[in-house]
Amino acid sequence: MDWKAFLDKHNVEYVTYGKNVSSDPNEVGIKCPFCEREGRPDPSQHMNLNVRTGAYICWRSQQRHRGKNPVRLVAALFNINYRKAKDLVDAESTSIEGSILGIIKDKLNPKEEQNLTTEITLPSYYTPIHYKYSRLKPARSYLKQRGFPTPEQLAKTYDLRMPMKGDFANHIVVPLYEDGNLVCLQGRSLAKEPKLRYRGLSKRNTLDGMKAVHATNETLFNYDAIQNDENMRWLVITEGVFDALKLDWFGRDQGLRSTCVFTKNMSTRQKRMLAQVVENAENLEAVYVMLDANERTDQQHMVSQLSHIPAMNAPVTPEFFDAKDPAEFDEQDVLDFVDIIEGNVEAA
Ligand SMILES: [Zn+2]
DSSP states (O other): OHHHHHHTTTTTOOSSSSSOOOOOTTEEOOOHHHHHHTOOOOOOOOEEETTTTTOEEEEOOOTTTTEHHHHHHHHHHHTTOHHHHHHHHHHHHHHHHHHHHHHHHHSSSOHHHOOOOOOOOTTTTTEETTOOOGGGGGHHHHHOOOOOSOHHHHHHHHHOOOEESSTTTTEEEEEETTEEEEEEEEEEOOOOOSSSEEOOOOOSOOOTTOSSSSSSGGTTHHHHHHHTTTTTEEEEEEEEHHHHHHHHHGGGGGGGEEESSSSSSSOOOHHHHHHHHHOOTTTOOEEOOOTTTTOHHHHHHEEEEEETOOTBBOOOOOOGGSSSSGOOOOHHHHHHHHHHHHHHHHHH
């Protein structure tokens, strides 16, 4: 895309010379939007953007504030979500070729993708579990018992809720977001012997006044996080939400992120979403599938379903850690897993 035209059109200030700008005539300096987003605003123009190649790098954080994916930069520049940024970038790159391409693109996109504004609103009684109310104690002790020593921080990070009444009373509710929009949720019952351990919203039936925009098997847990984490080096696909929570919570600082698909048989939409995440992740080295220890056939099946993903790696099994599923891992298991895959990557 024509970056100079884009910056001009959207009134983004840039400099063509200065102490942080290289002598390359194609390089301009802009205020680093990633520094801004991290709460330490750029006092001058520490980000170099090559308007010809689209590559960008910030001199204050050369490891992390860099890349060449225009969507990521545009999202940070205007503080908008990935999808909106993609629209802006697409509009920019198709404007030259004329509107015909845009029309063809619209035709190719399934209807579902055009209907983006739909989202669910959580009832106010879906209390965030990190709130200090004592009535939320059962949820916090459950999370502790599942191996999360700081349930408040976990709950805050993943927006976990516990409704005080209604269809999900006495459940831990995991909201499922796409580009900041709530599209579905899954609940885990806290009852001793529940009829259903897990229940999710569906598109057909209304629960607590809500219907799913996408059912659980049509979306991904943790989608916004894995889509926007520039430091993601490995992605592990699991089946259940507690599997993914465990790996993601203890692994994310090391670059290990996780999602779950809520099923052993992925939908076309899930496959497409995963492919998109992988395509946009500049620092991703490998993708793994980790199901329960006794589900080797399902695991092979899932790996074959994802064969279109270039970074797809051999499946890994949780047995190695004496666990029946990744949800049983403790922090050390997750860190050991990181060591193992890191070694594999170096050896390759
Ligand atoms: Zn920066």
